[in-house]
Amino acid sequence: MGERVGIVGVGLMGQAFVHHLLESGFEVQGYDISERSMAKLHERGGTPVESPAAAARGAxxxxxSLPNSDIVREVVLGSNGVAEGAARGLIVADTSTSRPEDSEKLGTELAKRGIRFLDACVSGTSAMAWKKDLIVIAGGTAEDFEAARPAFAGFSRAAYHMGPVGSGALTKLIINLILFGNRLALAEGLVLGMKAGVAGESLLRVLQDGACSSKTMIDKGPKMLKGDYTPEGQVKISLKDARLALEQGTRLGAPMLVASLWAQLQQAAYQQGLADMDSVAFIEVLRALAGLEKRV
Structure with missing residues (x-):
């Protein structure tokens, strides 16, 4: 039998983690508040357990893999939380997009209990996760990072150590900030083409092959063009991430022009009922401003 990995949060990303970890020979035991997610975990060959504490036992x-750092804290330190089931030396790797200061605080508190912690954010969509095309960006001690490499290799294509706890979360927000700009520019260009009557598929093909090409154009361009907002991420999560980035800009005194605009567009999409759709559904806000018909 392989070494045991516990996981709390088996949603869009977590299911892909489970799949690859099992394929890599690990035993996986997991917990989620969603009965449907727990059933999928069982179907994939993982072991559903009754609490975060149970997910940690023997791992x-x-x-x-959770929506925000407040939930991570409750799952780890709350009643029946990870800390209650953890043996000394357990490595907790938080792959959520969290507030860096929250990660630092949690890491300090866990260290007092003999539990090791990495803010091990991942970069990539859930579709990329299923292809094992994610990278891990981790903050923590070099020793803990090296000890976690086997688990990271089980569900990602590469892992990077960025510095102390909190640096992984901050780096993820920087990645997201640049991604915001890529997606915004692509959507704006596509809407201009739509308004002008340019053939969408031809335009996207040229953009993907031109000097402006990016992963965003390959992964998200077709979704924007077709109005396919099947979630690989979600508007509500993208809005949360944008607000976290803006917080860091305020805290550090850095300009956040793109993040500010992105947050407003995601807020508009959220208010238009698109919260649970893929984050690129914000292109519908731009289409409306251009006087184009609604697609959702």
């Missing part, structure tokens, strides 16, 4: 590594 060498515990992965959290």
């Amino acid at each position: 060498r590594w515990l992965i959290t």
Whole structure:
């Protein structure tokens, strides 16, 4: 039998983690508040358990994949939380997009209990996660990072150590900030083409092959063009991430022009009922401003 990994949060990303970890020979035990997600975990060959504490018992590594750092804190330190089931030396790797200061605080508190912590954010969509095309960006001690490498290799194509706890979360927000700009520019260009009557598929093909090409154009361009907002991420999560980035800009005194505009567009999409759709559904806000018909 392989080494045991616990996971709390088996939603869009977590299911892909489970799949690849099992394929890599790990035992996986997991918990989620969603009965449907727990059923999928069982179907994939993982072991559903009754609480975050149970997910930690007997595991060498515990992965959290959750909506925000407040939920991570409750799952780890709350009643029946990870800390209650953890043996000394357990490595908790939080793959959520969290507030860096929250990660630092949690890491300090866990260290007092003999539990090791990495803010091990991942970069990539859930579709990329299923292809094992994610990277891990981790903050923590070099020793803990090296000890977690086998687990990271189980569900990602590369892992990077960025510095102390909190640096992984900050780096993820920087990645997201640049991604915001890529997606915004692509959507704006596509809407201009739509308004002008340019053939969408031809335009996207040229953009993907031109000097402006990016992963965003390959992964998200077709979704924007077709109005396919099947979630690989979600508007509500993208809005949360944008607000986290803006917080860091305020805290550090850095300009956040793109993040500010992105947050407003995601807020508009959220208010238009698109919260649970893929984050690129914000292109509908731009289409409306251009006087184009609604697609959702």
